Amino acid sequence: MKAAGSPLRLKAAAVGWSFVILAVLMIVVFYFYPMIQALILSFQTGTGANLSFNGMDNYKRLFTDSMFRTAVKNTFIYLLVQVPMMVLLALFLSTLLNDRTLKWKGFFRTAIFLPCITSLVAYSVIFKYLFAGDGLVNSLLLNLHLISEPIQWITHPFWAKITIIIAITWRWTGYNMIFYLSGMQNIDPAIYEAAKIDGASSSRQFFGITIPMLKPIILFTSITSTIGTLQLFDEVMNITKGGPGNATASISQYIYDLSFKYSSDFGYAATVSYSIVIMIVVLSIIQFKVAGDRNG
16 A cells, blocks of 8 residues: 555645646635625725725624615515515426427527526516517507507516516426426436326326426526526616616616716725625525525
């Protein structure tokens, strides 16, 4: 047996590190270093290079900032409405597309997944025109006699939120669907055959077999969807610009405004950024606990 510090082992370790050292350095430089700098920045105030340490003042300001409360409220409305709806819709679509007898499955799967790879800015601008007062959506609803006058999708506080929710759901449902579809295809068909022999209905099989077997994937997509919604920016910025009257403003848009639109306050913007980190951690822990994951 060779010694732990033998030249051969050291050479093997050096070869192994040579493959990963560049990636490790890149991660440290472009991920961890900015995170640490942002954390330090959150305890400072001032503009440009004229920064000074102000302790916990930025964090105390969060509790008295009405605009921050508005942005958090709007973001949580998106989160509580859109994420469950998207998860349920993705489960429904993946169940339909997992049917072996369905024709053109490849086409439908591709069509539903395609929104995920479209440009965020491009699709947001298209949605803005589709849901304009004289846009295609209103024209279609008027022609079908479902409404008597155009809905102000972009300029009404309630309908503007609905437009954002529809846009996010359209883009990301296919992303989650692919995960569920992959999980369903890895479930042994013999389990379903045994359930059929025992007289279990399709709905009983879905809730008794499919959902429990997909539990880790559902937890994963719920957490990633939560993170994505808390960081929501492109749709709000390009469709409504946070309006009308901040009715659709998100936390990320507020960070942008603090940094580049108002008089630049990078210290407080970093503080608001870290509030998102805290929310993500808390909500992820809650989701792990609700799902009964022992590692949560």
